[in-house]
Amino acid sequence: MAGYRELLRTRGVARIIAAQLTARFPNGMTSLAILLHVEQQTGSYGAAGLVLAAASIGQATAGPVTSRWMGIWGMRRVLTITTAVCAAAIVVLALAPLNIVGYMIFGLIAGLSTPPVQSAVRTIYPKIVNSRQLTPLFSLDASLQEIIWILAPVVITLVATQVGTVPALLLIVVFLVGGGTWFILSPELGRVRIPRSRRGFGRVLGKPVVLLATVIGFLLIGGASAVEAAVVATFGHGGLEAGLVLAVFSVGSLIGGLAFGHIPMGPWAMARRLTAVAVGLVAASFFVSDITPATPWWVSACLLVAGAGVAPALAVMFAMTSASVKFSETAEAYGWIGTGQLIGAALGSAVAGFLIDGVGPAGAYAAAAAFAILGALVATAFVRGFPDLRGRDASPIPDTEPVPVIT
Template sequence: MTTATTYRTLLRTPGAAAFFAPTAAGRVGIAMTSLSIVWLVRDATGSYATAGLVTGAFAVADALAGPQAGRLIDRYGQRRVLPPAVLAHAAAVATLVLSAAGHAPGWLLAAAGALVGATLPQLSAVAQARWSALLDGPRRSSLPAAYALESLSNSVAYLIGPALVSTIAAAGRPVVGTLAAAALVVAGGGVLALQRRTTPPVVPRDARRPHHRRALLRPGFLLLIGVNATIGGFFGTMSIAVTALAVERDRPGLAAVLFAASNGTGLLAVVLYGLRPWRPHPRRQLAAAGALLGVGSLPLLAAAHLPAVTAGVLLTALAVPVVLVLGAVLADAVVTRGVLTEAFAWLGSASAAGSALAATVAGLAVDSRGAGGGLLVAVAAACATAACTLAGLRALRPPPGPVPEP
């Protein structure tokens, strides 16, 4: 596969574009959902505290329910689980919108927000499972590029989605933003459910063996959970620390510039990574990317020197998306096909949990030590990620024989 045609060739694989396009649209809706809830609840109640409570309930429910939804998909198949899932999500969003319009109490709004999170379709995990099934056999070497394409789609969604919601809400239509997010999620998930050609086969009930469930407890997969949790911690910390740095310098616009530079660098990194095959084993690539993240974060310790902080932001942005892509590649290799969707969902939940926990710690650090304290937490999270990836050199070593499959 030549460098210039990697992504184009992937999308020309029979059936690939048909499921990639609706997934990309649905991802934009997912990227809009959390912020749209903030705008909706703030407009209805006038309280940022209530908006934060409802958004937090949404995030926690999504993180807890996501792996369970993935488990159902692995057991019963995407065609049977996705349609009721998207309908349940539509009903949950309608419940939240009506509750907000009716000025429901905070606890009821939080319950509705949790329902929205619990029913959010796991489109990324579903798409990754489809790529794994589509690129089986001799095309397996294209899997890292496919996961890089998924990462690229996700990054673009999180550039477009929040900006779109903010624009709609700023025009005085926060309800429209929430409904637009739900429409994209439901439409993307619904169209994806109709794409039967690339649906991964379901492992028959009588062929499921105990090793399928045990695959999620293998040291290699647990280590990947740790990688995603710590890199999620880095995400959550940087959003707090960089904002605090900009406020301390009395240059609020600086945060937007640094975030834009980070996002642009990350997009470039994942595009370039997926454009060519790499010779080292993925676990070695993961260790190298993790080391770059750890070393690249060290300039963040010089919080008083903006050029050093900028260098740290750009260096870590080069490493983060590659670590996430390789985590998906290695998870695909470590677990069995019967729990693959659930495994991908667990990785996403680990990132969300790490981000939420680290954001809380970073907030406390900023309150006590200023932006420098928050950046110190970010460096600690980056170094923890690097340590996990280095441990993967051993824990993710291929087994002497093939992984048993039914």
Template sequence: MAARPTVESPVVVDTPSAPARVGYGTLLRTPSAWTFLLPAFAARLPYAMLSMGISLLILGTHGSYGTAGTVVAVAAVAQALVGPQTGRLADRYGQAAVLVPSVLVHAVSVGALIALALGHAPVWTLFLVATPAGATVPQVGAMVRARWVAKLADRPAHLNTAFAFESVTDELTFAVGPVLTAVIASTVTPAAALIVEATLTLVGGLAFAAQRRTAPAQLVREPGTRQASALASPGVRLLAGVFLGVGSVFGGMQISVTATAEAAGQGGLSGVVYGIFAGGSMLAGVLYGLIAWRRSAQQRMLGSYTLLVLGCSTLWAMPNLVTLAVAGLVCGLAIAPTLITGYTLVETLVADGAKTEAFTWLTGAIGLGLAVGSTVAGRLIDMGGPWTGFLVPLAGSGIGLVALVTLRRLLVAPGTESRTVARSGSAMTSLVGASEH
């Protein structure tokens, strides 16, 4: 049943008999899209470099997987907690106003972390500078998704493809970032890898912030009103919890793959193995975005997350890097469909003035899960060897699946059954539901 429009004028309701299919070529021909996509890629690539770069740097200077995992965790927790607040500020004051100071502080903080690690400073000082380094990681992925929402609010099929494209881009960064980090760290130094990370963040972030014409409009609040947080939605809270499990897969995989490669005397291959894992996700994301799905987003979320748990269940038993790479590839095939569907669902659960914040809560949840996953995996590896670290992705994703199955009804936007577009002159109200994503 179509949702009742909120405008009092003639309404045109488009209810196709089958879901529309929009190709990536059509999406990328959206006017002005490339002006923000290219700098955004440069600015978000470092997100996939930071944690591995910190791990390799601390391993080289302090010699402990536990310490390396904990420093990564401190940065990731800071990012997870502060990131949504920057998203909220971006919704209110504009993306550039938040992004420019963030990338400047990030570059300085990473530089301080490098200097302290190379100087064999006490571990607590590493925590001290890892906090602002993580807190100022630019939320470019969420900002790009908010720009797509602003441009494609009247074209739901295009928006679904845009979310698929963004998840593929995320996975491309996670395929390229760790490999680039490992290559620079092994051929130059781990410090050089983090210098590249900070430079890309600074240059890409400033270039992205300069594209103000494609940025979503700032939220204008009426006097005396207060904007509700995106986290006030039970569905957003559920998705954030579920994405914690996805983050634990990332965190557990990164530190465990590194430990496995080091134990095999092939530390330089850690980025390659992890890149194959991310490559599987990227491949699945490309295919996912090309399909005109008939099943609801809730059903797709449950299916992809179940496949993620099944894929994680084999990682701990792999006897060598080759079999681990194959298992990681299979596991990665479930990542992008889960992320794409999660971002599709969360967009239906919040008002326009809170979308950047909502996307950032999911990104932050992944970062927090990465923090917990890398910390726990690092401690397990120090105690029991590399294989024990792979129990973390299985446990984290398993808990997420239980929450998803139990509370999945929260993912239906209140009062909506389908996506309907109501038009009145130039005004357009998009009423979003899960069933046609």
């Protein structure tokens, strides 16, 4: 913890972390609020699912594009425009009398205009700390983002059920505009400029490290989403048990990220951390099988173990990407990784839903375990593709260009 205290005392670090967490807080609120609002307005969960699908498709499509735009037009301009458009789309969703097609259109617009805060801040990090602090900073970032997934769903559910879905959506706009403004006005955004990439759009995916990070992020978040559906199916959505069990999963990730953030990252780091996730999820699937009755205590204990590997695995993902691409390509690389995670979340939820209907919650836990096991196997099979960051600077590769010489 002494190392984290030193890190947070570094000029600008605490401020930029707090600002970006506030700006990203709507990420943990929007899907649930839209689901509740559209279901209430239309009386159909199927219609709400279509609107969520449109928003997710928009977000997954836009991630790499808006991230790359920051190198062309600047971070502040792109973040300002996307924040304004996204906020306006959510206001329309909240206040306008729409049919299902209208909800889908504005859900798609909200997804397409989701501000690329995550890509921006992870591009800024290497420029505000020294090389020794960068890997712990990625670990701290991956850990603290769990605060979003612990608090945001609780806050938005309370507001939507106790006050109304319209105030819930407007609360998201307040966080989106307020947090986004705080982040956009941060001095670090003015001091860091992303160079324009000289390579074609999507070429960064040709780098093995970026492709590995995208695939593993897809599998890791796919497993996490399947777990969320499984827990709700096991304990029901009307009581406290499901929320508390999922909170334990996030707390495990927070603890794991803080506990292991100082450990140097070698080529086997990803495989070891994903193995911890897989072990916890396999154990959880056992405790909801026909062999043993499901209890919140045992499932929570299993998910605490699984969660302890999530943030450390994400930290490896961010650090290895940073160390393997040029600075001009980092934002786009993180955009592709985010897209992989969004697709994984959608697929994980869908697979879990079908299995819950077919064989019960045990099938969803098994699916989550399968995602994690496959991720660990990919990390093991392609271990040579992971950089060895032990004693190495995780900063991006500097952009260079020919210098004219007078002869």
